[in-house]
Every structure is written in C-alpha cells, then in structure tokens.
Amino acid sequence: xxxxxxxxxxxxxxxxxxxxxxxxxxxxxxxxxxxxxxxxxxxxxxxxxxxxxxxxxxxxxxxxxxxxxxxxxxxxxxxxxxxxxxxxxxxxxxxxxxxxxxxxxxxxxxxxxxxxxxxxxxxxxxxxxxxxxxxxxxxxxxxxxxxxxxxxxxxxxxxxxxxxxxxxxxxxxxxxxxxxxxxxxxxxxxxxxxxxxxxxxxxxxxxxxxxxxxxxxxxxxxxxxxxxxxxxxxxxxxxxxxxxxxxxxxxxxxxxxxxxxxxxxxxxxxxxxxxxxxxxxxxxxxxxxxxxxxxxxxxxxxxxxxxxxxxxxxxxxxxxxxxxxxxxxxxxxxxxxxxxxx
Amino acid sequence: xxxxxxxxxxxxxxxxxxxxxxxxxxxxxxxxxxxxxxxxxxxxxxxxxxxxxxxxxxxxxxxxxxxxxxxxxxxxxxxxxxxxxxxxxxxxxxxxxxxxxxxxxxxxxxxxxxxxxxxxxxxxxxxxxxxxxxxxxxxxxxxxxxxxxxxxxxxxxxxxxxxxxxxxxxxxxxxxxxxxxxxxxxxxxxxxxxxxxxxxxxxxxxxxxxxxxxxxxxxxxxxxxxxxxxxxxxxxxxxxxxxxxxxxxxxxxxxxxxxxxxxxxxxxxxx
Numbered sequence: 001x002x003x004x005x006x007x008x009x010x011x012x013x014x015x016x017x018x019x020x021x022x023x024x025x026x027x028x029x030x031x032x033x034x035x036x037x038x039x040x041x042x043x044x045x046x047x048x049x050x051x052x053x054x055x056x057x058x059x060x061x062x063x064x065x066x067x068x069x070x071x072x073x074x075x076x077x078x079x080x081x082x083x084x085x086x087x088x089x090x091x092x093x094x095x096x097x098x099x100x101x102x103x104x105x106x107x108x109x110x111x112x113x114x115x116x117x118x119x120x121x122x123x124x125x126x127x128x129x130x131x132x133x134x135x136x137x138x139x140x141x142x143x144x145x146x147x148x149x150x151x152x153x154x155x156x157x158x159x160x161x162x163x164x165x166x167x168x169x170x171x172x173x174x175x176x177x178x179x180x181x182x183x184x185x186x187x188x189x190x191x192x193x194x195x196x197x198x199x200x201x202x203x204x205x206x207x208x209x210x211x212x213x214x215x216x217x218x219x220x221x222x223x224x225x226x227x228x229x230x231x232x233x234x235x236x237x238x239x240x241x242x243x244x245x246x247x248x249x250x251x252x253x254x255x256x257x258x259x260x261x262x263x264x265x266x267x268x269x270x271x272x273x274x275x276x277x278x279x280x281x282x283x284x285x286x287x288x289x290x291x292x293x294x295x296x297x298x299x300x301x302x303x304x305x306x307x308x309x310x311x312x313x314x315x316x317x318x319x320x321x322x323x324x325x326x327x328x329x330x331x332x333x334x335x336x337x338x339x340x341x342x
Numbered sequence: 343x344x345x346x347x348x349x350x351x352x353x354x355x356x357x358x359x360x361x362x363x364x365x366x367x368x369x370x371x372x373x374x375x376x377x378x379x380x381x382x383x384x385x386x387x388x389x390x391x392x393x394x395x396x397x398x399x400x401x402x403x404x405x406x407x408x409x410x411x412x413x414x415x416x417x418x419x420x421x422x423x424x425x426x427x428x429x430x431x432x433x434x435x436x437x438x439x440x441x442x443x444x445x446x447x448x449x450x451x452x453x454x455x456x457x458x459x460x461x462x463x464x465x466x467x468x469x470x471x472x473x474x475x476x477x478x479x480x481x482x483x484x485x486x487x488x489x490x491x492x493x494x495x496x497x498x499x500x501x502x503x504x505x506x507x508x509x510x511x512x513x514x515x516x517x518x519x520x521x522x523x524x525x526x527x528x529x530x531x532x533x534x535x536x537x538x539x540x541x542x543x544x545x546x547x548x549x550x551x552x553x554x555x556x557x558x559x560x561x562x563x564x565x566x567x568x569x570x571x572x573x574x575x576x577x578x579x580x581x582x583x584x585x586x587x588x589x590x591x592x593x594x595x596x597x598x599x600x601x602x603x604x605x606x607x608x609x610x611x612x613x
Contacts, residue, residue, distance in 0.1 A: 064453075064454065065450060065453050065454055078356075083358045085357070085358045085359060085360065086356045086357070086358045088456035089356055090356075093450070093451065093454040095450050095451070097447045099447035099448050099450045099451035100447070100448055100451070101375070101379075101446075101448045102446065102448075103378075103382045104375070104382065108378055112371060112375050112378075113451070115367075115371040115374075116372075116452075116455055116461075117455065117456070118364070144382070160451065
C-alpha cells in the first residue's frame with residue numbers, strides 16, 4: 001500500500017519540526033513575532049490560539065508557502081528556505097479552506113494530485129479509489145465538488161494530503177466549521193494517521209480539540225508562543241482542580257465567599273453575570289468541609305461542581321484575554337465532575 | 343517521549359531540484375487538469391466560438407466592398423487578419439482565468455507539492471491552446487463557407503494555424519504575467535485590453551498599410567502583429583516561408599524567454 005515511502009536521509013531524526021525565532025510581518029502587523037517550535041517525530045502537536053494569533057502564518061512558513069522574514073525552520077533537519085523542494089517531499093498540507101479543485105470530481109482531484117506526485121496512470125487511479133474508500137467518499141467519487149458538504153470537502157482535502165504518505169502532516173484548523181459528528185470522525189482519522197507513523201502538526205482555536213488530540217501544545221497569541229507543554233502540564237499550571245458554586249440568594253454572596261476562603265485557604269472570585277463563585281482547590285476532598293460549613297451558615301446552593309481546569313481556563317489565565325475572543329465548543333471540559341444540588 | 347520517527351522507510355532519494363523530465367510530466371498533468379476544467383465548464387468557450395463567427399461575417403461584409411472592391415477578393419486579406427486578432431484576444435482570457443484560478447485554495451496545494459514551480463502556469467497555458475485551436479478552426483471554416491479558398495492549399499493552412507497557435511501561446515505568457523501580478527481578474531482584463539486594442543487594430547489586419555498616414559505606417563509595419571498576419575497571408579496564398587514568419591517566431595521566442603521566468607518568479611513571490 002505504501003507506494004511512496006519518503007523520509008529523511010540517513011539516521012532517523014528526533015525532531016520533525018524545529019523552528020527558531022520565526023518572524024513574518026505584513027505591513028505594520030507582526031503576524032508572527034519570534035515563534036519557536038519543536039515537534040517530536042511521531043507525535044501530535046497542537047498550536048492553539050485565537051483568530052489572528054499567527055497560527056496559519058506559522059504553518060504557511062513551515063510548509064514553504066511563505067518565506068519567513070527572519071528566523072529559521074527545519075523539517076526533519078531540512079531547511080525550509082534552502083531545501084524547500086526536499087521539505088515539500090516530506091510534508092502534506094491541509095489548509096484552513098479546502099485546497100481542492102471545485103470544478104472537478106473527487107476522483108479527478110485525487111488522480112491529478114497523485115500524477116503530480118509521480119504515480120503512474122494506473123497507480124494514480126488505484127490510489128484515488130483506495131483513499132476515497134478509506135475516507136468514506138466512494139459514493140460521491142464522480143460527483144462535482146460543488147455538491148459536497150463542508151465535511152466531505154475536508155475529508156477529500158485530507159485524503160489529498162495523504163497520497164504520498166508524508167511523514168509530517170500540517171492540518172490548519174482541520175475541524176473549523178464542521179458539525180460535531182463529522183468533527184469526531186476527523187479526530188479519529190487524525191489519531192489513525194499518527195498510528196501509521198506520521199507526525200501531525202495541527203492548529204486549532206478549539207481548546208477541547210487540542211485536549212483530545214495533542215500530545216503537546218503551544219499556546220500562541222499575538223504572534224508569540226506564550227506557553228508550551230503537555231496538556232496536563234498546562235492544566236496543572238492553573239491548579240489541580242477548581243470549584244464552581246452558585247447560590248440561590250445573591251444576598252448571601254459575600255458571606256459565602258468568606259466561608260469558602262476560610263475553609264479552602266485560597267482566594268475566591270465572583271463572576272458578575274451569574275453570581276458564580278470560583279476558587280482553585282488544592283485538595284478536592286476539602287469539599288466536604290466546605291459543604292458542611294455552608295449548611296451550618298444556612299446558605300442554600302443552586303449549583304455546585306468541582307472540576308479539573310479546562311484548557312479554556314488555562315488559556316484565559318495565560319493570555320489574560322477576554323472570553324469573547326476564544327471559542328469553546330459544547331463538548332469542552334470533558335473532565336467535569338458535576339454535583340447538582342437543590 | 344518516544345524517539346521513533348515515521349513508519350516510512352529510508353530511501354535516500356530526496357533531491358532539492360526538479361529534473362527536466364519531471365517538469366514536463368508535471369506540466370502535462372496540469373494541462374490535463376486544464377482540459378478537464380474546460381470540459382466541465384464548456385460555457386467558457388463562448389468567446390472562442392462566437393467571436394470568430396461574428397467578426398468574420400461582420401468585417402468581411404462591412405469592409406469588403408470598400409477595400410478590395412468585393413467580398414470575394416477581400417477574403418484572403420481579412421481571414422488571416424481576423425484569425426490573428428481573434429486568437430490573440432483569446433490568449434488574454436488565459437491571464438484572466440489564471441488570476442481567478444489562483445485565488446482558489448487549490449493553488450496553495452500546488453505550491454506545497456514537490457512539483458516543478460512552473461508546472462501550474464505552463465499547464466494552464468498549454469491547455470488553453472485548445473481554445474486557440476477552436477478559434478483558428480472556426481475562423482478558417484467561416485472563411486471557407488463565405489468562399490475563401492487559400493491558393494497554397496490545405497497543408498499551408500495547417501502550417502499557418504500551428505504558427506498562430508504557437509504565437510498566441512507565447513503571447514499568453516504576457517497575460518499570465520499580468521494575471522499573476524494583478525490584484526483582481528477584472529483588472530487583468532482591463533490592462534490587457536488596453537494593450538491589445540492598439541496592437542491588433544494598428545496593424546495590417548483590415549486595411550492596406552499604404553492608405554494610412556506616414557507616421558502610422560511606421561508603427562504598423564513595426565508592429566509584430568502585422569508580421570504575424572503577413573506570415574499567415576504569405577503561407578496561405580503562395581506557400582512562402584519568408585522573413586515575416588521568422589520575425590514572428592523570433593518575437594514569440596523572445597516573449598517566452600522574457601516573460602516565462604518573470605511570471606514564474608512573480609508567482610513564487612505571491613502568497
């Protein structure tokens with residue numbers, strides 16, 4: 001099945017991507033302002049950030065589509081500027097918007113890309129059939145792309161990036177605009193890719209997507225990497241777990257806050273809009289003491305939960321950004337342990 | 343963290359350049375893509391089908407009597423003129439469509455593939471020779487219906503067709519260049535039309551050069567379009583392979599040598 005197996009020459013390299021101080025300026029806007037990235041071969045690496053943070057620009061530089069103004073980047077040890085044509089043989093790129101030919105059918109698209117990658121006529125046809133099968137597009141193979149749904153287009157796009165089985169695959173916001181079902185299908189596909197040995201570098205503005213997929217995450221904001229580490233490391237930087245609490249009578253807010261601070265020994269915060277009190281917790285067990293203290297004070301609760309910090313909170317803590325600019329999807333914060341009272 | 347790399351094997355065949363063979367193969371694949379696109383959207387071919395028919399009919403009957411005394415004796419003059427004008431105008435469409443095409447996401451993929459950089463452009467230009475062939479065939483066919491009988495026979499007509507198609511392909515590199523550097527497809531159309539109108543009309547396409555003012559004659563005679571038209575006339579009327587033909591071929595070659603690298607470079611810079 002492996003028609004074109006390509007990889008680095010000589011010794012296996014540890015780093016799939018090594019970027020130092022990448023800078024790209026558009027006019028007065030420093031879209032990417034000194035990004036360093038190191039991606040281990042065989043892993044899924046997430047680049048997380050809000051719209052306009054510089055994610056796409058970074059990927060475009062790594063994929064030889066854009067020349068960095070300064071800084072350097074190596075893909076499996078090959079310089080993106082000096083050895084661009086070698087780098088192109090090692091990567092597959094799936095852009096934010098489907099980079100396939102709208103006026104052609106799915107099969108024609110894949111055949112043309114296969115031919116461009118050096119497959120013979122017969123091979124190209126076989127490869128197209130095989131990939132369409134794998135991505136569940138066989139039925140739509142002959143239809144023009146204009147009739148394709150967003151999800152089908154993305155799948156075809158990804159299929160096109162896998163023709164030559166590149167050891168490194170760039171996915172720029174692979175699930176933006178997809179419905180939840182198609183999204184989890186896409187996630188499965190990405191996980192499968194890594195099992196076959198590919199390295200995946202994906203950008204996302206969905207925190208749960210990075211949570212679900214990535215081994216390591218770089219949080220990027222205003223063109224800079226503001227945090228880097230495993231998902232758990234990032235979460236731990238905010239606290240082991242956090243308390244969310246709503247009380248029935250807003251008049252009791254101040255008293256409740258005082259009790260919480262006394263029992264937990266940490267500072268609690270009140271979010272204005274819902275009268276929710278949140279506080280970091282070092283030990284989830286102290287929740288029992290807290291509940292007893294609150295009942296003793298005669299404060300009825302309407303909602304109560306202890307949860308691990310979500311990447312959402314990590315992100316807000318790190319970037320200090322307003323929630324408005326960060327998108328969270330419905331399924332965010334899968335680690336929630338919720339106790340409803342009342 | 344694991345230190346394993348990709349599951350693919352080491353074959354050490356990575357090269358940082360594309361061979362000539364690969365460049366040709368890539369360009370042909372891209373030309374195939376262009377043909378598929380034409381097949382999918384045949385309405386694109388309206389201009390190349392209608393323009394030769396309408397122009398040939400119109401200009402022959404309007405100018406025929408005035409210039410050559412009657413329509414019949416005007417045909418050997420006008421058919422090569424219309425032919426060159428139509429086919430060159432058609433090559434303008436190449437630039438416009440290239441611009442539109444490049445705005446689509448698929449060109450990003452072409453850029454990220456390990457293919458010859460020139461292939462997406464060369465392929466598109468190559469596929470468009472189909473359009474020139476259609477325009478050429480229709481012009482000669484219209485002429486034939488109206489009574490045009492080239493004296494030197496069918497062989498020279500074929501030869502003249504190939505010459506015109508080749509020159510149009512060469513000229514299309516100029517419009518491809520505009521297409522790559524322009525911001526929008528309509529601005530390509532605008533710039534190109536501005537250049538084409540004087541070039542095609544200030545030539546010997548429709549009227550004998552001697553009837554023009556002296557200063558204009560100088561321009562018309564120097565105009566490469568005039569040379570191409572004269573070459574076609576010589577070929578179809580007497581089968582002569584003369585200096586006009588060589589000037590046309592040399593001109594076409596110069597255009598390709600200058601504009602192909604310029605266009606590819608601009609294309610590479612563009613993101």
